[in-house]
Amino acid sequence: MNKPNKKNNAFRSPYVWSVLALFAIVFTVNYGFITVALDTSPGLVTEKYYKYGLQQNKFDRQYRTQAERGWNVDLQIDDAIQANQPSLITLVVTDKYAQPVSHGHAELRAYRPSDAKADVLLRLEETNKNGVYQAELTLPTPGIWDMNLLFAKDENKHMLNQRMVIHGTSNEEPSTLERIVNFITL
Numbered sequence: 001m002n003k004p005n006k007k008n009n010a011f012r013s014p015y016v017w018s019v020l021a022l023f024a025i026v027f028t029v030n031y032g033f034i035t036v037a038l039d040t041s042p043g044l045v046t047e048k049y050y051k052y053g054l055q056q057n058k059f060d061r062q063y064r065t066q067a068e069r070g071w072n073v074d075l076q077i078d079d080a081i082q083a084n085q086p087s088l089i090t091l092v093v094t095d096k097y098a099q100p101v102s103h104g105h106a107e108l109r110a111y112r113p114s115d116a117k118a119d120v121l122l123r124l125e126e127t128n129k130n131g132v133y134q135a136e137l138t139l140p141t142p143g144i145w146d147m148n149l150l151f152a153k154d155e156n157k158h159m160l161n162q163r164m165v166i167h168g169t170s171n172e173e174p175s176t177l178e179r180i181v182n183f184i185t186l
Contacts (some may be wrong), residue, residue, distance in 0.1 A: 073091070076092065107123055113146060122135050139166050145165075
């Protein structure tokens with residue numbers, strides 16, 4: 001009768017351990033990717049994207065009307081704006097003859113393309129100087145922000161979009177992806 005030879009045991013082979021280690025690494029990395037995917041935002045800014053896509057011709061018509069009207073709408077935001085610090089936002093509106101446009105309604109929506117929960121809605125109030133509207137804006141997190149301005153006076157409407165990068169630190173808990181990146185890079 002043959003006795004099993006301990007030298008031929010499969011678990012003593014370095015090749016078997018290499019294959020098992022490879023599988024362990026693959027499963028660990030996949031677990032990390034799945035965890036990050038479940039914890040981070042999908043990046044969808046609006047749930048009604050199809051409905052808004054169908055309205056594109058109306059947006060194009062609005063932009064053509066704005067250009068014909070000739071208003072100069074200047075949204076002034078400090079380039080050194082920091083997260084979690086208030087910053088003064090100024091809007092100057094003049095007509096095509098460089099006369100101030102007074103008694104309008106200005107609304108600024110600052111939104112994060114990657115996180116709709118961080119959106120900020122702000123109403124700008126007209127100052128004692130005609131055609132100048134101001135408000136104080138505090139953005140909660142650093143990163144890329146889209147500033148969408150809606151200005152209306154009577155039936156005339158004006159839309160302005162501006163993208164900017166906000167620097168600074170966040171008071172929010174870091175995401176799983178940020179934790180992994182910080183762990184690897186530190």
